[in-house]
Amino acid sequence: MSKQFRIAPSILSANFAKLGQEITDVIASGADIVHFDVMDNHFVPNLTIGPLVCEAIRPLTTAIIDVHLMVEPVDRIIPDFAKAGANIITFHPEASHHIDRSLSMVRDLGCKSGLVFNPATPLDYMDHVMDKIDMILLMSVNPGFGGQKFIPEALNKLKLARAKIDAYTAKTGREIWLEIDGGVNTANIADIARAGADTFVAGSALFGAPKDSDPNRYDSIVATLRAELAKV
Numbered sequence: 638m639s640k641q642f643r644i645a646p647s648i649l650s651a652n653f654a655k656l657g658q659e660i661t662d663v664i665a666s667g668a669d670i671v672h673f674d675v676m677d678n679h680f681v682p683n684l685t686i687g688p689l690v691c692e693a694i695r696p697l698t699t700a701i702i703d704v705h706l707m708v709e710p711v712d713r714i715i716p717d718f719a720k721a722g723a724n725i726i727t728f729h730p731e732a733s734h735h736i737d738r739s740l741s742m743v744r745d746l747g748c749k750s751g752l753v754f755n756p757a758t759p760l761d762y763m764d765h766v767m768d769k770i771d772m773i774l775l776m777s778v779n780p781g782f783g784g785q786k787f788i789p790e791a792l793n794k795l796k797l798a799r800a801k802i803d804a805y806t807a808k809t810g811r812e813i814w815l816e817i818d819g820g821v822n823t824a825n826i827a828d829i830a831r832a833g834a835d836t837f838v839a840g841s842a843l844f845g846a847p848k849d850s851d852p853n854r855y856d857s858i859v860a861t862l863r864a865e866l867a868k869v
C-alpha cells in the first residue's frame with residue numbers, strides 16, 4: 638500500500654540528561670517527528686517540559702516538532718510554543734473554553750493545529766471545526782504518563798475518526814493527519830494502522846529498551862516498526 642506512515646518518538650521516555658543527543662539519534666534512525674508532551678500537573682497529573690526546552694532542541698533537528706499540550710488553559714501558552722519553533726500544536730478540547738478560537742490562534746501563528754481526544758472524549762468536537770484542523774490525535778491511554786497499556790477501544794474510535802476525515806478529504810481535497818498516542822509497540826502498530834492511523838507516537842517502545850550510547854541504538858526498533866507498517 639502506498640499510504641504514508643509517520644513515526645513520532647515521544648521524548649517523554651527519553652533520557653532527559655542527554656535530550657539533545659537522544660533526539661539527534663532517534664531522528665537519524667529514521668523516525669519522522671519529535672512528539673513533545675507538555676504536562677502541567679493540573680490538566681494531567683504530571684509535570685514535564687515547556688517552551689524553553691522546545692526552543693533549546695529546535696536547532697538540533699529539521700524534523701517536525703509536534704507539541705501535545707496537556708495543559709489548561711491553552712491560549713496563554715500557544716504563542717510561546719509557536720515562537721519556540723513548534724510546527725504542530727495540538728490541545729484537548731476540554732482544556733479550551735473557545736476551541737475554534739484556540740485553533741485559529743495556532744494557525745495564525747504559522748503552525749499546524751490539532752485536537753486531541755482522551756479515550757472517553759467523543760469525536761463530535763471536531764465536527765464544526767474541520768477546516769481549522771490539520772491533525773487529529775487520539776489518545777489510546779489516559780494522558781499523563783508513558784509506558785501504559787494500549788486501550789483496545791481506541792481501534793474502534795480510530796475507524797470512526799478515519800471515516801470522518803476521509804469524508805472531509807473527499808469533499809475538500811484537504812488532508813488531515815490521524816495520530817495515535819499511547820501504548821504503541823511493534824506488536825500492535827500494524828493493527829493500529831489497519832484501523833486508520835497514519836502517524837504513530839511511540840515513547841517507551843522506542844526509548845525504553847536501549848541503554849548504551851551507540852548512536853545507532855534506535856535503528857533496529859524503528860526498522861521493526863516500519864517493517865510492521867509495511868505489512869498493512
Ligand code: DX5
Binds near residue numbers: 840
Ligand atoms: C501520554 C503522552 C504520550 C506518552 C506515550 O500522556 O501523551 O505521548 O509519552 O508513551 P508510550 O508510547 O510509552 O505509551
Ligand code: ZN
Binds near residue numbers: 647672673674838
Ligand atoms: Zn503525547
